Amino acid sequence: DVRRESGLVAVRGAEETSLAVETATDLQRVDNVEFNRVSKLNVTDLVSAFRYLRSTFAFAVKAEAVQPQIDATVMQRLRVGAEELRLAAEVTYNVKKAGIFQLRAQVPVGWRIETVGVVDAALRARGNAFGLVNNWTEKTEAGRRVLEVPLRERTQGAVSLLVILAQTLKEAPKALAVPAVHPLGVDKLNGFVAVSTEAGLSVKTESFDGLSEIPAATMPTGTYRGMSEQPTLAFKFLSTEPSATATWRLGIAAEQLESWVRAEVVNLISVTETLVSGRALVRLDIANAPVKEFRLKIPLTVTNVDITGANIRRRDQTGEVWRVELQNKLRGQHTFMVTWEQARAAKTNAPVDVPAVEAVGVERETGSVAILAKPPLQVSEKSKSGELLTVDPRELPEWAAAYASGAKGEQVVLAWRYLRPGWKLAVTPQRFAEAAVLQALVDSARLTTVVSDDGQMMTEVSLSVRNNGRQFLEVELPPEGKVWSAFVNSQPVRPTKQANKLLLPLEQSAGDAAVPVEFTYTSQDRFPKRKGAFGLASPKFDVPLKNARWELLLPPDYEYTDFAGTMGRDLSGAPVVTVNYSATEYSRQEARNKELRDNESKAAFGNLKNLLSSGKLSEANNGWFNYNRRSVNPQGGQGDKDVDAEEFRQLKEVEVQLRRSQASNLVQAQQAYTLDNATKLGVNVDGYFNQAPAGKEGQAQAAQQGLLYDTDAAERQFEKLQKAQEVTVAIVQPLRVNLPLRGQRHAFTQVLQTEVNKPMTVEFAARNLKSGGWLKPIALTLGAFLVLWVLVAVFAERRRA
Template sequence: LLEHKTKEPQDVTVEIEFAKAITRSPGKNAVSFQVPQAPIARWTVHIDQPGIKMQITPILAATETASEKETTDASDDASVLLAFVGATPTVTLEWTPKAEGAAGLEALVSVETKTQTVMAEGVVRTRAEFDYTIRRAAVEKLDIAVPADQKVVSVFDPNIRQWSVQSPEKESDPQVLSVVLFDPATQTQHLTIELEKILDRQAEVTLPVLEARGVVRQQGIVVVGAEQGLRAEVVDRKGLLQIDTSELPASLKNGNWKFSYRYVALPVEAVFRLEKVQPLVHARSWATIDIGPTAYRFVGLTQYDVQRAGVFQLALEVPPEVPVNTLNIRGANVGGAPVQVDRVVRDPDNPNRVLVDLSRQAFGKVGLQYQYMVAFDPKRELSEIGRQLDLTPAISRPDDASVESNEGTIVIRAVGSLLCVPKQVENLRPISPQEAYQGLEGDRASLIVSGTDTVIQAFEWAQESPAITYTLERRKPQVEVRHLLTVAVEDRAIRYTDEFHFDVQYGGVESFRIDIPEALADEFRLTTRNFREERISPAPDDVEPGYQAWKFSGPQELLGSYTLTLTWTRELSNELDKARDVPVDVPRLVPRNVDQSWGQIVVLKAENIDVRDAPGAEGVRPIDPQHDLMDGRKFENAAGAFEFHGPWKLQLAATRYRVHPGKPTGIERGFVRVVVTRSDTMSVQAIYRLRSVQQRLAVELPEGAVLDAEQRLNGNRFHPETTIEETASPESADESSEAVSPDAEEAAASAEQSPDGVGRRRYYVPLVGTEPGEPVVLELRYTLPGDGSELPLPTFPTDPDVQPEAPAVQKIYLGVYLPEETCLFSHNGTWTEEFTWSRLGWNLRAVPGMSD
């Protein structure tokens, strides 16, 4: 015991030396002893062996590296543990001792292997990974037995100094791979070895097995794969247990392996039969043949579905009359990737076959486009009308020997000038043109060479080679013309515009012929671009007297729709001023060499001119210019229109009228609603729809009228200016004018005396914010004393400064509402009844009529 005799704090150092027996167990040593209790105790534990793992309990914190001061007396071959222990009566120390007694023994080595073998066409490649586990002693060199027919390509690991291969003394013995390490391996060592074997058309392949020399145990996993286009089958297998790919290590699961095995000991053996897989190709084709007068063009699209194995060559059936240098073959997007074409050659063994070599392997769905043009013999060209020709077009498609299934469709098209009659059809089934393009996921427009060609027929074929023969004949062109003649009568001139709409079908023409009156030969102008006019000389025999034959040519042969526009003008001078009726000639321009001709005449006029047809018209009938004109044409100021379908004759008469100024204000419609109340007061609402060019509108209300607070113009509130006209004394006039605005005083100075001599209030409605001539809606609301026996209404008087002329009034409606106890006996005034009497029991009731 240690006694503390004073009361002052004191540092005391106590050294205790004791011995305690060690409890030994397999792989672990332990010792426990009692210690003085303290809140925190620091322990430094020394064991005279390096690298010892120690554990002390109970523990607050520990580290295997002590401070420099505490380890100055410790040697490098000792293990030191610094620990902090809490308040406890017993401390337990545990550690794992180093193995003793292995000095001088040989290394104990085991190995795990992962072998990957891939069989390709003409070569077998192997990659083997060796994971060594080493015990008891270090290893400086590793030896591995490699089959004699395998070539060691590479051996790699960061700890490899060098490697060499020792050839076998006997052919039956394996070659030995020796690997020298930089640092001796004491625990683990990894090696990766790559092998390669060239196959000389061998049908069977033996699995290469690598054997680690000097090991007590070798086990591992073997995976075997075959590249695309090859199929492998197991012929013999020994010592290998087949496993599922899900049981493979993570590093091997992503591979495309045909077989996977596990072995636990050598020897093992496996033999595989290697066969080349033939590709399975399905072909679906779409083709179009466009026949012209001098040649025909073939365009084909084929979608190949390549399965099992890829291909580097495609074969097409192309007749010998199509030269290879005229073939245009390229990849196409037909529901798959376009193929990469390298070159095109004709098969020397088969003149009907063309080989297409690809620069990249084709697998899956790929597309190919091929087209060519075949010209006719110049002696057989269909350049003359009525000439015939038998044509058997060359149809190209995938070669039957290169595909498993072969089917497709073909569409025959021809220009409109050719009549195509099928003469012989072989191995083709007729279908609709819509069915011919079904399933075509790519660009359908690539099949259509000319958008003006007409579809003649569509067929479907399968497997057997199709063939078709047509009899071609050049058809006569058909020309139809519609012409629209516009006659615009103005004050000083008459302007003519004649539009000829030609539609040429079944063949082209060189020019259009139009016979024009001699009087217009020097006056008309051609306004259509890219056309030129020329007088035909000498004149044809069918020209009518007084006419000249003209031809109009385009930049090329005319086929399709064209529009020619001719214009000319006739001056009137003062003819409309001198005579009441001025004759207006309508000249007839005659298109020739056409199969059908008809037209329309539209008469336009100025606002102050009246135009009508004169007697003696022939071959024309009147039509509605608003609804019956060709192509839905619309013309403003159209006075009339005529239609003709043959020879015609027409003359018009024009008359000009003097222009009289209209009233500046016009009231189109009005509605005045008067509600008679029981208190002898009338509530009036007056609504007017009017047009005016004035800036202000003068309105007079009956005597006693009191405006409501709300007056509206086009739905917007406004405050009218006002003045009073009455025969009262000057004093009363002064009193009433006190409430009038200064602007109203100026207007009141110019106001007129009301005709009845009774005071009426005049208002001025401002129209400054409205457009002149546009419809305006004016709404006035006011109350008026009275029992309804008299109904005075608003008036629009003349005003020298504001309204020099009273407005024109078209129609005003008046609606009167009487109390229920009031009975209407009669009414008078310049009004038209807009109601009917209806009997309801014993009572009569006025029912309003329909309003516009």
């Protein structure tokens, strides 16, 4: 019933569908914008729009699926080795029009696929490298080996494929056709081919087709950096037409280079009284091609031969030649150590022929020879060959200087240099007798003796001893002498006896400081009641004495004259006075002794801090132990002292600092031991001690590797060790005896008592002032007799009367 009909018709397709208009009768093409305006629709994916004026129009459309358009770039790297060929192919696809679900590539036959990886837009946005693919498959199509790699989703745009292949060889190939990894299903292909070699090989081009040679420096690096070494050969190619196989061909020839080895040998010979031992440091400089073995010539006269170094697999001996096989091929500079021993007759000055360690089969050998010895052994040159040139010991190579300091104080006494092997050397060791040196010295001695009227004596001896190796101080007391107390460094000790001598234990002097030694003894001798001579002898010491002072407190009712003996009377000091010993004097003496002990304690604490600041931890530890022992003794000078808060804080700071220093030393010793073992085993530990890995996982990993140690644990370990030492050491309770200072004070001095085990003596004459002598008794007797005679005469006269 409609007389006239007009309208619009449009066609749109799906995302992966391609539409083509085949028939459009009675239709007029219009713009897509016009269609959206009239229809009031906002359709953006219209293919075509038409207007019709009659309903009898004819319209036919052909629909077909959209085919992707793929361009690819291949970067292929081949590394030629003596035992393995390695091929890395990185294919970068650019997919247009439609997405793809898998990547296909032809791979060479006879090669082992080791790694397959893909990097897409998602991984590239996160900055990741290739993601490994494990679900790849391979199949054979028309005799060709095809690799298929599925993608996680339909992919359009840039996507890269990495294929790494390897092939094992028995020896380096002389001629080789470079294999190709060829991407399939691409419309346009271009790429690069690079060939590199491992050290010791060289390659050259024999033939190529479909390739253009380019400078090796212009070869792109790509995303994969596993084989990024500088190539020897580089080519590029371009293929505009799809092809089922690679359109290029490349043939190369490989050649094995000869190794060039230069050896530098430093022979360090240690000569002792009974043994000659050597350390030969062999430094190999390997160029051109790496080596997997080397040979050394070692004389048969030496024993206990050991060859150490990194990467050593085995050692074989054939006569004088030792063959050393390595785990891997080495190139560059590497150092190995040869140790040996050779016995020599003891206590003889017979010449010693120095064994020579030489490198066999090297292009050039130079080196040095150094003789190490320590006094009193003197080594002199007896004879040498013309290859040896005498040099200063400081001219030894810097890389070997660290090994030139031998054990137990050995030093380089003679050194030579040679420019070619085959040298001969003989030396003559001579031993001289050692001269005895002074091990201990009494800097000063102060003796105070109180003598009673009946001849009993009590003597207090204070010594200042500098010790440098003595364990005991031998003291021989006067006859019938008995020791009452003894103190060393303000610590009570129990003297031991050997024959008639006392042995007082000595401590090692820290920094040549004097150690105080105090002891008190009693003795007895006959003292004249009226008048007579009297002599005293000091204890005998087994060490020399520099300065001595002896104060005598003699009975007050006597006159003393005719002083003699080895000690001279000191008249320059205080005049002779009579001292009365009372309670006040005792209190004053106690206060003086307490003040002296307090000053000694402060000096010991200051010395302890100085030792800590100077890094002398062993001496500081001993000082701290002695300080603690002094503090727990109630009569040792600290028990009766009130410690204020500031002094207590300083004590705690010193204790914490000492514990940390000891813990740090323990950790450093453990790290040095681990580093030394790792170096001998060839383990690379560079930088492990400088910075620990971050996080608990990194610390745990480093701890498993044995390279990091816990400082806190070392501090706790040192604290437990200190407590164990305090428990095991028995504390001797001191008994300090104050002398009853009463009587006439006389002082005597003596300088230098160089003869050991010889006493110092004091002699004098004593006369009792209260006694009149022999005339007074006679006069009294005669007077008494005269009185009696008068009385008898008077009594008789009276009787007669």
